[in-house]
Amino acid sequence: MKDFSRIIVLLFCFVAASALHPAFAAEEQGKHESAAFSAKDVIMEHVTDAYEWHITTINGKHISIPLPVIVVGQNGLNVFFSSKLEEGHGSYNGFYLSESEKYKGKLVEKNASGEEIRPWDFSITKNVFSLLINSGILLAIILGVASFYKKQKKTGELKAPRGFIGFMEMIVMNIENEVIKPCIGKNYAKFSPYLLTAFFFILINNLMGLIPIFPGGANVTGNIAITLILSLFTFFYVNIFGTKEYWREIFWPDVPIWLKVPPFMPIIEFVGVFTKPFALMIRLFANILAGHSIAISIVCLVFITASQGPALNSSMTVVSVLLSVFMGLVEVLVSCIQAYVFTLLSAVFIGLAQVEPHTVKR
Amino acid sequence: MLLSPDFGLLFWMMLSFSIVFFILAKFGFPVITKSVAERASYIHDSLEAAKKANEKVVSIKQECDELVASARAEQVKILREAADTRDRIISEARNQAKTEGMKELQVFKQQLQSEKEQAMRDLRLQMAELSVGVAEKILRSSLGSEKAQLDLIGRLVDEALVSKS
Numbered sequence: 001m002k003d004f005s006r007i008i009v010l011l012f013c014f015v016a017a018s019a020l021h022p023a024f025a026a027e028e029q030g031k032h033e034s035a036a037f038s039a040k041d042v043i044m045e046h047v048t049d050a051y052e053w054h055i056t057t058i059n060g061k062h063i064s065i066p067l068p069v070i071v072v073g074q075n076g077l078n079v080f081f082s083s084k085l086e087e088g089h090g091s092y093n094g095f096y097l098s099e100s101e102k103y104k105g106k107l108v109e110k111n112a113s114g115e116e117i118r119p120w121d122f123s124i125t126k127n128v129f130s131l132l133i134n135s136g137i138l139l140a141i142i143l144g145v146a147s148f149y150k151k152q153k154k155t156g157e158l159k160a161p162r163g164f165i166g167f168m169e170m171i172v173m174n175i176e177n178e179v180i181k182p183c184i185g186k187n188y189a190k191f192s193p194y195l196l197t198a199f200f201f202i203l204i205n206n207l208m209g210l211i212p213i214f215p216g217g218a219n220v221t222g223n224i225a226i227t228l229i230l231s232l233f234t235f236f237y238v239n240i241f242g243t244k245e246y247w248r249e250i251f252w253p254d255v256p257i258w259l260k261v262p263p264f265m266p267i268i269e270f271v272g273v274f275t276k277p278f279a280l281m282i283r284l285f286a287n288i289l290a291g292h293s294i295a296i297s298i299v300c301l302v303f304i305t306a307s308q309g310p311a312l313n314s315s316m317t318v319v320s321v322l323l324s325v326f327m328g329l330v331e332v333l334v335s336c337i338q339a340y341v342f343t344l345l346s347a348v349f350i351g352l353a354q355v356e357p358h359t360v361k362r
Numbered sequence: 363m364l365l366s367p368d369f370g371l372l373f374w375m376m377l378s379f380s381i382v383f384f385i386l387a388k389f390g391f392p393v394i395t396k397s398v399a400e401r402a403s404y405i406h407d408s409l410e411a412a413k414k415a416n417e418k419v420v421s422i423k424q425e426c427d428e429l430v431a432s433a434r435a436e437q438v439k440i441l442r443e444a445a446d447t448r449d450r451i452i453s454e455a456r457n458q459a460k461t462e463g464m465k466e467l468q469v470f471k472q473q474l475q476s477e478k479e480q481a482m483r484d485l486r487l488q489m490a491e492l493s494v495g496v497a498e499k500i501l502r503s504s505l506g507s508e509k510a511q512l513d514l515i516g517r518l519v520d521e522a523l524v525s526k527s
Binding site for chain 2: 047048049070106118120121122123124125127128131132135138139142143145146149150152153158160168169172173176192193194196197200201223224225226228229230233289
């Protein structure tokens, strides 16, 4: 646990990322100079998914990375670049970005009766693309570290690594020894790869989300679909590997009989099976989403006060930059804490499902 | 809208996380954790071996010291014995030489004695012969005349008479 705080301090070097927020904000100004500035729109645009990766807008011209759109609609599979949508003023081949409340910003098509329906949408959106990049980075880092040990095994010389590999070893072993082992107990080896993968997967996505320009900046772990899959994994891990005693404690707990015969306790316990991973999902999603929202809100201060005279505007700019730096630091901390908490709670839930009959203890 | 998971993202997340998980669970983390565990046990074993070797060295050193001490004691004992033996041999030799010498001396002395006696005897015999010869020659010369013979007889008779009375 001691070492963990040291890791967090090291990761503060990501502060540079937060300092770049004002630069990012300048781009927003260009976009909204004609219309009235709406902080809500800016925040929503940033935290939600998109079909293209918008970089900046110069003199009203959008500069963005086109991403492939893959949809299976009524007329079969369609694959095209998102730039086609812009060329066709928001529509291509019968698909268009919805303006309605229900599907706002999503690609829809019209069915025979003229209603908007969503096609099967497998598009490589901004979040998907970012997810793939981050997965690639994660694989490169961990496999790179693992290759050091493989090489070492071949030569037979067991030496402690230095530098980055040593740093990664420290984190991996810390998570395993301080989180996984104490929470799960003797069967920890079966669950250790999943929990470590989850930790590093969340961590890398959180940290990449803090970088405001291209390879980062997507709100991946602040999207409920991502945290849903992660918590589903934990859910299945907990319940598939749960012991007989775990299920007995749910459906026939050690409480007075009147609590069990109209099955109050079993119902509560059974609901608890689902609320635990649900809480995991919401916690990670809400924390990261809130972090991104606050960071952008603070930047938006500059533009909200732009109409209130130069004195207020310039003073608020200073405040905004200072607050952005502060929020950047807090976000780095939150990124690590949320990855850690997700892993810790998953380990705790898995550990709770590994109970043995209480004949010796308690 | 924020709370409704998007199907496409669910699909891609499921796919990519599964692949990442599969690869890392097979080739990533177990390799790292196993190697670190191996290294830990290797270090543990090495420390244990070093401790044992150290103990062995200490015991060997003790044994060595004991050996040296006993060897030294043995040396002292052997030296002492050698010195004793030497003294004994010397004294024995000396005694023997003394007795031998004594014996030889005795023999010499006896020989000398007997030779001396022999010489005395020879001397005495020669003296007797010589004195008899001299006496004869003297007698012959001094008793040449009648008178001299008578004087002598007279004197001898006197002497005999004197000694008789």
